[in-house]
Amino acid sequence: MLAKFVTGLDWKVSGKWTFLSIVVGIVAGVGGIIFQILGQLVIHYTLYQIAGYSPPEAMGENSLFHHEHTGFSPWMIVAVMSIGGLVSGWLVYTFAPEAEGHGTDAAIDAFHNKRGRIRGRIPFVKTLSSAITLGTGGSGGREGPIAQIGASFGSYLGKVLQLPSRDRRILLAAGMGAGVGAVFRAPLAGALFAAEILYSESDFEAEVIIPAATASIIGYSVYGLWLPEGTHHTPLFGNDLTYTAGHPMELFLYAVLAVFLVGFGVAYIKTFYGIHSLFAKLPIPRVLRPALGAGLAGTLGVILFYFWDSEEHTLAVLATGYGTLQTALTSASDVGIPLLLAIAGVKILTTSLTISSGGSGGVFGPSMVIGGCVGAAVGLVFHDIWPQLVPNPESFAIVGMAGFFAGCAHAPFSTIIMVSEMTGGYGLLLPTMWVSTLAFVMGRPWKLYSKQVPTRLESPAHRGDFLVDVLEGISVKDVFHQKRRLVLIPEGMPLADIVHKIAETRQHYFPVVDSHGNMIGIFSGDDVRSYLYDETLWKLANARDVMTSRVVCVTPDDDLNTALRCFTAVAIDELPVVDSVDRGKLLGTLRHKEVIASYNRRLMEYKKAVEEQD
Known part of the structure; x- marks a missing residue:
């Protein structure tokens, strides 16, 4: 009944997309709440x-439990993480192997290569396995799981309503944006994230933005109902980060920061996929790999703890690490340059071990911690050298958060907005744009999301769209040969004369005209063959008997997409071209191979123009 109601709605008049986006947003918001509650329960009881x-x-953050600092046992963290990895691995590889890893890549892959299809069990397996991975101390983020949860429901809704693959892909992306917008309290960024994260170059999935914005707003609002009274609109990292852009000379220092961020970003990507390849080659069952990865990550965290003898910040290399990032954003000097850099470096290893081994978690959260710590360390260095020029080194931490992920994920615009919404202000918009742009440009050879495609042109989801776009940009008059001489057949010409005409020319299709020269039908050489072996018909039949009067034709002003549909409809290789006003006036014919050749030429011109721009 719901499917009948929805499919009966008109897109533009009744707001069908608004209705569907609201449903996706509600589910994404509820999914975010459930995911957060499960994660906190796992932390408390493990x-x-x-x-x-x-x-x-x-x-x-909204904490359900108040934890006293008692009975701390560092090495028990390793045991808890190993067991958590084992349980998570068993869940994933038993029920939904595609739920492994950071989730966002799986949603991107489904958009481009699977017609927007994600199995219905994915959100349940992903929610539980990610809550276990992160709740037991695995180094990861929440955006990947919640993005895949929202995307899965969008895909499921499209399947239930029997929507075409294009609409199912839009709902998938809307769900992805809604989940991210909800858990990070960044609805605008969620909408842009859904449209931008699909591509590695500066391209957008424009038709996704409005549905994703609607879903993200609803998801954000629903998620806000779970937060304590008065904190519904509080940014994730609070309202106290009121830093602003300083002297224009700071842009040179921020450019230096961008170089460091790209260096750490390359290390992050290389390590992440290097460890993934390493674990794929290990001669152990897949279900045990997440346990091994989590155990190694926990061991690194404990070693760093004993080396620095500080629980407060060294263990930021485990779990989300947001607590230490909060300190880096408010009082970076309390952590110090050496520890900030150590956390950034070890966080790369622990995240790679946790997620690349098959654990379930996101890579956006760790990216924020890595970029924020690198930014804070660089800011402290510049503060020590030029204290008057850099009075607030913490501003470099905020800019570093955005620049690092923009370079790694090739999503500068959504990242700029997301970090601004997470930190509660746009005072650092100028340096954030500057660093994110530089990091994006310098980091183009490497990408964190392997399933991204460069642009819409390379997306399997849009191959048909580009065929239409290119063909609609070319008119029939630009392609068909107007000076081609055609053999016209008078309607009363006997079949015997027709056979001789066919033998004298290579023409395959023959227009039939009346006494005034107007086309009234058409036939092909194959149509004549059926008459050749009947001597009675040979003498009696004429052109009117052989021809078909239902002529599918095009005009010079029609585009090639219209022509291609005509070719497909009648399954012929040549179409008559008639005058736009006088449909009986024949101007020539358009051949199917001419349409394809014109398309190929235009496509080569486009590719050449893109290469010249690069």
């Missing part, structure tokens, strides 16, 4: 109860 450790979170 990490805290067994190891006495509760990872500090960002200022704006």
Whole structure:
């Protein structure tokens, strides 16, 4: 009944997309709440109860439990993480192997290569496995799981309503944006994220933006109902980060920051996929790999803890790490340059071990921590050298968060907006845009999301769209040969004369004209063959008997997409071209191979223009 109602709605008049986007947003918001609650339950009953450790979170998080600092046992963290990896791996590889990893790549792959299809069990497996991975201390983020959860429901809704693949892809992307916009309290960024993250070059999925914006707004609002009273609109990292852009000379220092961010970004991507390849070659069952990866990540965290003898910040290399990032954003000097760089470097390793081994979690959250710590460290260095020029080194941490992910994920615009919404202000918009743009340009050879395609032109989802776009830009008059001499057959010409005409020419299709020269029908050489072996018909039949009067034709002003549809409809290789006003006046014919050749030429011109721009 719902499918009948929705499919009966008109796109533009009744707001069908608004209705569907609202449904996707509601589910994404509820999914975000469930995911957060499950994660906190896992932390409370595993990490805290067994190891006495509760990872500090960002200022704006809603904590269900108040944890006292008692009975801390560092090495028990390793045991908890290993068991968590084992359970998560069993869930994923038993019920939904495609739910492994960071999730966003799987949603991108479904958009481009699977006609927007994601199995219905994915959101349930992904929610539970990610909550276990992150809740037991695995180094990862929340955006990947919640993006895949929202995308899965969007895909499922499209399947239930029997929507075409184009609409199913739009709902998938809208769900992805809604989930991200909800859990990070960044609805505008969620909409842009859904449109931008699909491509590695500066391209957007424009038709996704409005449905994703609607879904993101609803998801954000629904998620806000779970937050404590008065904190619904509080940014994730609080309202106290009121930094502003300083002297224009700072842009040179921010350019230096961009270079460091790209260097760490390349290391992050190389390490992430290097460890992924390494684990894929290990001669152990896949279900055990996440446990091994989580155990190694936990061991690195504990070693760093004993080396620095500081629980407060060294264990930021585990779990989300948002607590230490919060400190870097408000008082970077409390952490210090050496520890900030150490956290950034080790976080790359722990995240790679957790996620690349098959664990379930996102890569956006760790990117924020890595970029923020690198930015804070660079800011402290510049503050020590030029304290008057750089009075607030923490501003470099905020800019570093955006620049690092923009370079790694090739999504500068959504990242700029997301970090601004997460930190509660646009005072650093100028340096954030500057660094994100530089990092995006310098980091183009490497990408964190392997399933991204460069542009819409390379997306399998849009191959047909580009065929239409190119063909609609070319008119029939630009292609068909107007000076081609055609053999016209008078309607009363006997069949015997027709056979001789056919033998004298290579022409395959023959227009039939009346006494005034107007086309009244057409036939092909194949149509004549059926009459050749009947001597009675040979003497009696004429052109009117052989021809078909239902002529499918085009005009010079029609585009080639219209022509291609005509070719497909009648399954012939040549179409008559008639005058736009006088449909009986024959101007020539258009051949199917001419349409394809024109398309190929235009496509080569486009590719050449793109290469010249690069």
